[in-house]
């Protein structure tokens with residue numbers, strides 16, 4: 142008999158081999174793999190639909206993985222932890238599943254793979270796999286309490302009754318976008334079992350500006366500039382986007398995961414040019430162009446008065462001093478700006494920090510302390526760059542746990 146995909150029945154001491162909390166990317170992948178092994182699997186989720194973040198991801202087209210996935214694309218207190226899972230279930234493995242389902246996809250910049258049509262294709266594929274192997278899902282199922290059985294299993298008390306399981310998988314994701322159902326339940330479960338949780342913060346998030354800078358730069362809302370944005374230890378070359386709240390765009394989202402409060406960002410708006418040398422050369426040639434005319438060919442004209450003084454912009458290149466040229470190149474190629482903060486979990490794509498990798502087996506995702514308790518996906522202290530890396534971590538870690546639960 143086919144197991145219902147969405148079970149809405151009340152549980153009266155229902156027995157499962159595996160209960161997975163969270164019907165997101167990692168929980169669904171784990172469920173498929175466990176069910177393939179013949180395990181009786183139930184996913185529970187407090188939301189009214191599974192995979193909500195999959196549906197909203199990648200602007201509705203889900204950037205589901207990347208052609209190039211390395212440990213260096215992830216942040217973690219243990220940068221080696223993710224290697225094993227990423228090697229065992231790779232981007233190619235996920236891609237072959239996508240191809241088996243004949244989902245049309247395309248590559249964008251930096252090897253990012255997106256659906257041609259809709260993120261729903263990815264969710265439908267995962268749900269079809271759950272159905273195929275008999276993993277079922279209970280929605281609007283809120284966890285009230287978790288306890289360990291005398292036999293080493295777990296009791297999960299919910300608003301729909303009590304479930305028993307041999308293995309419990311925590312796949313509750315991070316804290317970003319609370320409106321979509323994000324909660325700290327996974328961290329609380331870890332703490333209940335004395336498993337360390339690193340402090341969390343928003344990642345892949347727009348940055349806000351100090352009041353003065355906000356006043357100057359909000360006039361540029363909607364302008365995108367390809368540039369290189371750096372903190373002390375990382376640089377990203379992508380578009381920066383001015384918004385009415387501050388700075389966004391892929392360059393800022395990427396660097397936001399590395400930026401520390403109080404730190405200045407260094408922005409090079411013309412990363413491929415030796416601006417100082419070019420300016421000197423133009424002066425040597427006797428160029429009568431004004432600074433603003435020449436730079437206006439290279440950068441959005443509205444950006445210039447935000448970075449350079451009126452007097453500087455009006456100066457003819459032939460009349461500029463070395464000092465002025467240095468100031469121009471400093472302001473354009475090493476523009477320092479100190480953000481005020483980030484937009485926080487409300488708009489962040491991911492949560493940095495979480496369940497300590499050193500408390501888990503990198504092969505199975507099982508807690509080293511509490512047998513048969515597993516953590517997968519974003520709840521773990523592994524955070525990817527923008528570009529499909531977070532889903533790949535969810536697939537890889539979910540797949541690994543699915544082999545052992």
Ligand code: FDA
Nearest residue numbers: 163165166167187198199204313314326518519529531532
């Ligand atoms: P995920 O968040 O997917 O699932 C967690 C599940 O747990 C949810 O269904 C939730 O309802 C449930 N849950 C939470 N608390 C619960 C509770 N108390 N009780 C019961 N259930 C509970 N990544 C990427 O690689 N490419 C992309 O294109 C994007 N795009 C993107 C856009 C936006 C707007 C966001 C917010 C995020 C992305 N991401 C992304 C990140 C990606 O969505 C994210 O890293 C993965 O979904 C993480 O998968 P998980 O399974 O760990 O959590």
